[in-house]
Amino acid sequence: MNREIAAIVAGITLGTVSRYWMMRRDFRQYPSYPHAVVNHLAIGFVAAVLGAVAVPAIAAKEYTAVTFLALAATQFREVRSMERDMLTAIDKTLLVSRGSDFIEGIARTFEARNYLVVFVSLLTSLITYIVSPVAGIAAGIIAIASTKYLMGGKVIGDIAVVRPAKVRFEGANLFVDDIHIMNLGLEQVRKIYEELGRAVIIEPIDDTAREILSNVGQRQAIAHDVAMLLGVRRDVDSAEYTPLLRRKLETGRVGMVIVPIEPDMKCLIEAVKNVPVLESTFVKPLKEKAGRCASD
Amino acid sequence: MQVSITKMILAAVTTSPNRNVSGVPVFYAETEEEMVEMSVILSRVLEAVAHDMGNGVYIIVKH
Known part of the structure; x- marks a missing residue:
């Protein structure tokens, strides 16, 4: 040959x-x-x-x-x-x-x-x-x-600490620890959230991670992957059970709530940690002088 | 740039007719229970979410 x-x-x-x-x-x-x-x-x-x-x-x-x-x-x-x-x-x-x-x-x-x-x-x-x-x-x-x-690439577990959090209501408002998620009017929906809802807090480890988690697309990717792995207790006519991730404005921490079919907290944390960090959300504010100065 | 409405109030449900809710279809209920019942049905039919305004008015919002 x-x-x-x-x-x-x-x-x-x-x-x-x-x-x-x-x-x-x-x-x-x-x-x-x-x-x-x-x-x-x-x-x-x-x-x-x-x-x-x-x-x-x-x-x-x-x-x-x-x-x-x-x-x-x-x-x-x-x-x-x-x-x-x-x-x-x-x-x-x-x-x-x-x-x-x-x-x-x-x-x-x-x-x-x-x-x-x-x-x-x-x-x-x-x-x-x-x-x-x-x-x-x-x-x-x-x-x-x-x-x-x-x-x-990186995964969420590399850039943030994921820990269990408490689902609670103040009147009709749903909170994950101290992060407001949304207003839910119906008592029966609130009951399901209290019984079956699971929540986690995603705490960014630095300013770079905070900016990544601020991206709405990144948060949607987390919701999608988690719902895919644990199942989601919703159908087309029950929009209130859509998994949501909301941000604490002061700290950049993100709270997530989902009503999974499999309400296992350990698996939920594992699922969140393994979500890939999207390339389009990747920013490096700490590379710039102003970003480093602001991070103090 | 394309501008579109992503959230919309589709209906309101209330027990107090003197609130004069307008701009959307308004459903009047006799009691609190009836108001909740109507909100459940509306939210399921419209594939939307019922939110409590805290003043005796429920709004059905498409997200």
């Missing part, structure tokens, strides 16, 4: 494997199994082919072949808008919606993962071409592991 073929085969294989490995088929059921998985594997395969052929093409002095990478970028942007449109469409039928920030984050991840596939297959084929197939495969495996490590 000549070097070119070895480089292309190794690049395509490692690239496609990396796309499969990057797919998270966990509780979110997204991409849904098996059709969406096949869709993304197919696009991942195309990305791997483009990455793998680039090195032999350059070696053969076919410099125009590199323009295919630009074509790939257009295709991957298409993937992003396809995911965004689809998730936005199905968001209307969810009892607790994902929210536009979460959707944008997912769509961006899908696009970025295809670029990572190009990177893995390009590196694999380059090392295979220059050194040897064994070295190329080893480099590809290291690249896959490092992309997984580098692309792993």
Whole structure:
């Protein structure tokens, strides 16, 4: 087998494997199994082919072949808008919606993962071409592991302390500890909240975390994930049981209340802690002089 | 920029006709219990939430 073929085969294989490995088929059921998985594997395969052929093409002095990478970028942007449109469409039928920030984050991840596939297959084929197939495969495996490590974002548990809180009423007003959540007029609804409602306080550990938790999209993502994991005791005609997160204006602490199907506090805290911090909400006020000065 | 109304008072329920609630459909109840009962039905039918104004008026709000 000549070097070119070895480089292309190794690049395509490692690239496609990396796309499969990057797919998270966990509780979110997204991409849904098996059709969406096949869709993304197919696009991942195309990305791997483009990455793998680039090195032999350059070696053969076919410099125009590199323009295919630009074509790939257009295709991957298409993937992003396809995911965004689809998730936005199905968001209307969810009892607790994902929210536009979460959707944008997912769509961006899908696009970025295809670029990572190009990177893995390009590196694999380059090392295979220059050194040897064994070295190329080893480099590809290291690249896959490092992309997984580098692309792993933070979760709420990293930026905040999550602790149980008390659901209480002052007249018709619902509070989580001292955070006002909303006004509930009906006695029967209040009774259910008192009996089955569970609440947590999310305390930001610093000013950066406070700003992340102030984002409405981030809070909607927490509500969505928790409702998905613990179940939510509501239907389309009982809007009062929608899980809500409200902020204490003075401190930036966030109170969350939900009426879960499974009222287990330990699982609720675990679920909140594992919600990803959305990229679009990530700010770093402490990097700036004014932010540091204000944080005293 | 697109501007839209996301919250809206759909109806009000009260036991006191002399409050002169206007601008939305107003339902008058004879007793407190009837007012609560009507609020439950309205909130379910309209897929909205009943809020207690604290002065004998319940408003049904679409969120």
